[in-house]
Amino acid sequence: AAENGLDGWLRYAPLPSADSYHDGIPSKIVALNDTKISPVYTAGQELQQGISGIFGKELDVQYDDCTSFSSIVVGTVEEYSNGGGETDDIPELEADGFYLSVDGDSVKILGQNERGALYGAFEYLSLLAQGNTSEFSYASNPSAPIRWINQWDNLVSGGTHGSVERGYGGPSIFYKDGYIKEDQTRAAQYARLLASIGVNAVVVNNVNANASFLTEANMDGLKRIADVFRPYGVQLGLSLFFASPKDLGGLDTFDPLDESVVEWWHDVTDKLYRRIPDMAGYLVKANSEGQPGPFTYNRTLADAANLFAKTVKPYGGVCMFRAFVYDHTTLNQTLDWKADRANAAVEFFKELDGQFMDNVVVQIKYGPIDFQVREPVSPLFANLLETNTAIELQITQEYLGQQAHVVYLPPLWKTILDFDLRVEGQPSLTREIVSGARFKRPLGGYAGVANVGTNTTWLGSHLAMSNLYAYGRLAWDPTHSSERLVQDWTRLTFGLDSSVVDTITQLSLESWPAYENYTGNLGIQTLTDILFGHYGPNPASQDGNPWGQWTRADNDSIGMDRTVWNGTGFAGQYPAEVAAMYEDIETTPDDLLLWFHHVPYTQRLKSGKTVIQHFYDAHYAGSATAQTFVSLWESLKGKIDDQRYEEQLFRLKYQAGHSLVWRDAVNGFYHSLSGIADEKGRVGNY
Numbered sequence: 001a002a003e004n005g006l007d008g009w010l011r012y013a014p015l016p017s018a019d020s021y022h023d024g025i026p027s028k029i030v031a032l033n034d035t036k037i038s039p040v041y042t043a044g045q046e047l048q049q050g051i052s053g054i055f056g057k058e059l060d061v062q063y064d065d066c067t068s069f070s071s072i073v074v075g076t077v078e079e080y081s082n083g084g085g086e087t088d089d090i091p092e093l094e095a096d097g098f099y100l101s102v103d104g105d106s107v108k109i110l111g112q113n114e115r116g117a118l119y120g121a122f123e124y125l126s127l128l129a130q131g132n133t134s135e136f137s138y139a140s141n142p143s144a145p146i147r148w149i150n151q152w153d154n155l156v157s158g159g160t161h162g163s164v165e166r167g168y169g170g171p172s173i174f175y176k177d178g179y180i181k182e183d184q185t186r187a188a189q190y191a192r193l194l195a196s197i198g199v200n201a202v203v204v205n206n207v208n209a210n211a212s213f214l215t216e217a218n219m220d221g222l223k224r225i226a227d228v229f230r231p232y233g234v235q236l237g238l239s240l241f242f243a244s245p246k247d248l249g250g251l252d253t254f255d256p257l258d259e260s261v262v263e264w265w266h267d268v269t270d271k272l273y274r275r276i277p278d279m280a281g282y283l284v285k286a287n288s289e290g291q292p293g294p295f296t297y298n299r300t301l302a303d304a305a306n307l308f309a310k311t312v313k314p315y316g317g318v319c320m321f322r323a324f325v326y327d328h329t330t331l332n333q334t335l336d337w338k339a340d341r342a343n344a345a346v347e348f349f350k351e352l353d354g355q356f357m358d359n360v361v362v363q364i365k366y367g368p369i370d371f372q373v374r375e376p377v378s379p380l381f382a383n384l385l386e387t388n389t390a391i392e393l394q395i396t397q398e399y400l401g402q403q404a405h406v407v408y409l410p411p412l413w414k415t416i417l418d419f420d421l422r423v424e425g426q427p428s429l430t431r432e433i434v435s436g437a438r439f440k441r442p443l444g445g446y447a448g449v450a451n452v453g454t455n456t457t458w459l460g461s462h463l464a465m466s467n468l469y470a471y472g473r474l475a476w477d478p479t480h481s482s483e484r485l486v487q488d489w490t491r492l493t494f495g496l497d498s499s500v501v502d503t504i505t506q507l508s509l510e511s512w513p514a515y516e517n518y519t520g521n522l523g524i525q526t527l528t529d530i531l532f533g534h535y536g537p538n539p540a541s542q543d544g545n546p547w548g549q550w551t552r553a554d555n556d557s558i559g560m561d562r563t564v565w566n567g568t569g570f571a572g573q574y575p576a577e578v579a580a581m582y583e584d585i586e587t588t589p590d591d592l593l594l595w596f597h598h599v600p601y602t603q604r605l606k607s608g609k610t611v612i613q614h615f616y617d618a619h620y621a622g623s624a625t626a627q628t629f630v631s632l633w634e635s636l637k638g639k640i641d642d643q644r645y646e647e648q649l650f651r652l653k654y655q656a657g658h659s660l661v662w663r664d665a666v667n668g669f670y671h672s673l674s675g676i677a678d679e680k681g682r683v684g685n686y
């Protein structure tokens with residue numbers, strides 16, 4: 001395995017003093033399914049490769065005899081019991097769950113289904129690779145059935161954002177020059193990484209979709225991708241372009257209730273499932289940011305979602321329907337104090353609660369705007385009580401430094417997942433809403449926008465991969481701590497040296513607070529350039545833009561007034577207790593103050609500082625922290641391989657410099673706008 005990053009956290013590097021473990025390792029692997037496309041077969045191969053790498057011990061894989069001694073048995077509970085295995089001790093498992101037992105040199109890895117068996121094998125290997133060879137037995141079940149990745153890949157290269165929209169790891173791994181590649185080796189390698197963290201589906205094309213995916217030739221191409229995903233238990237999903245019946249099908253309408261349109265979509269779906277019988281389903285972005293949708297025909301978003309849900313229903317598929325719906329053409333900042341893009345999702349979806357079929361999942365971005373450095377949780381999670389929901393997280397760092405900055409995201413995600421929305425006055429953690437538990441929904445879960453590319457590091461930066469790793473682990477179990485996840489990832493990616501683990505953990509955990517400090521604080525949004533590319537500081541672009549991402553900063557005051565009594569009313573979209581907290585400036589936490597309130601720059605925070613002084617200080621503090629990342633990393637010289645050391649060092653030096661640019665641009669901007677001097681005399685006009 002090269003150190004360039006293709007294997008990510010699945011390097012199976014030799015354990016220090018690997019030989020000493022030889023006696024404890026079973027002497028063969030028994031995989032209970034010998035069909036090559038079966039995840040159980042894959043598990044057998046993976047165990048063989050892993051144990052060879054970690055311990056230098058070569059084991060045979062056999063395909064029967066699950067009761068023999070000194071073996072690692074991997075398969076489904078059913079296969080195991082059919083083969084004469086004793087299953088009395090095995091707890092009840094949920095779909096994709098597994099039971100893992102290590103008892104001397106007898107190891108059992110039994111999945112509720114084939115995929116679960118593979119997940120169990122990866123978990124076992126992860127423990128071994130981290131030097132854990134103790135005895136234990138436990139069952140593990142996923143928190144939610146939907147644990148998907150979204151790739152925003154375009155079939156055609158070029159365009160504004162290259163061939164992967166908001167992708168910073170190079171062009172698409174799936175497509176080239178308008179075609180679906182013949183060679184899908186990278187797709188298989190990707191599926192392997194994803195299976196190891198419990199991800200069970202990938203939507204392979206951009207939400208800003210293109211009808212040409214539905215030609216016969218491209219459906220054949222999609223089948224090629226699905227075929228290489230299948231041995232890893234990863235299902236393929238597809239984003240749809242809503243106007244396809246007209247654009248591609250030659251109909252004169254794309255009205256979701258028109259019979260010819262309905263028939264057209266059924267026909268397309270049948271053709272896809274003939275090629276990909278286990279297709280996961282569809283993802284739809286409609287009536288947002290210029291995308292066509294049902295409003296053209298006065299139909300509802302539920303009419304649209306249900307159309308697709310019906311077509312995939314006989315195949316067990318689901319329709320993920322995005323709640324990222326807003327009409328930017330009607331937002332007018334100057335004329336309308338109450339205009340607020342953040343209101344859109346609840347306004348569009350609340351009244352549709354209960355109208356979606358049970359295989360529709362409404363996919364909701366974590367915050368009401370758009371993947372900002374800090375947002376409150378989307379109130380839509382608290383407004384859909386009879387609808388399946390999934391949370392959309394962004395692994396690709398669109399607004400968060402685009403992988404040129406290290407920003408370890410789980411701490412951000414957990415502020416959202418652990419937030420208690422208090423629906424009907426009852427505990428209602430976001431993670432318990434999306435798991436389906438809170439409102440007793442049959443489906444729900446996670447969608448992570450990853451946007452990996454052909455770069456050998458996948459995301460364009462070695463350290464960014466901890467976000468992908470942690471995403472899958474959190475979708476499986478959102479109660480994992482951010483610290484533990486980065487420690488696991490570091491050991492698997494860079495080795496067991498505790499100074500390496502401690503250093504990367506420290507750097508990672510400090511990275512999001514630092515980034516927030518040197519970009520946009522107090523809930524003002526990221527303050528990045530909003531018009532071109534979402535990169536680098538541009539606080540001036542945060543007002544007057546047509547996208548509804550505003551700060552309403554003027555010479556005296558700043559912040560969006562989202563109160564009910566005087567503002568956009570957004571705070572009132574939350575259940576009573578949460579609404580009351582955000583309505584009142586006294587009970588609004590400082591880190592969301594400017595999200596909810598419009599205040600003078602001289603407003604005092606709970607810390608006693610004024611808003612403007614907090615801006616100045618935070619930008620100095622955050623950029624100072626970024627400087628320390630360089631020396632922290634330099635302490636790892638010689639403790640990790642030179643290639644990854646140098647590549648990451650280059651990026652951290654860049655981040656340190658860019659954080660100063662951020663500091664001075666943002667501080668200078670608000671200094672000249674407000675005319676208020678920095679108490680410490682550091683800030684000038686720029």
Ligand code: GCU
Binds near residue numbers: 165
């Ligand atoms: C962001 C992003 C777009 C993307 C959109 C979406 O606005 O910048 O590129 O299409 O989100 O999630 O649909």
